[in-house]
Amino acid sequence: YDTIGTDLNKDIIVQLWQGGCRQKRQKMINQGYKVIVSYGWYLDHVMNKWEDMYLEDPRADLNGDNIDNVIGGETCMWSEKID
Secondary structure, three states: OOOOOHHOOOOOEEEEEOOOHHHHHHHHOOOEEEEEEEOOOOOOOOOOOHHHHHHHOOOOOOOOHHHEEEEOOOEEEHHHHHO
């Protein structure tokens, strides 16, 4: 999305994985994109507590009729950081 912009096919689901993407969610769903959120659920971020992950809401602070364009969230981890 950052490189292609609004020329990106609207049938593609965009993964938001960086914390700075929180600000992009509203813009992207307003443009008709469907997104899935990964930030907030990285298992290899040892500073993240499970309680914070449990409370993470991928639709928090969004408004409008298109909030359903945020499909949900997923848990991720970088395997090279695992022993």
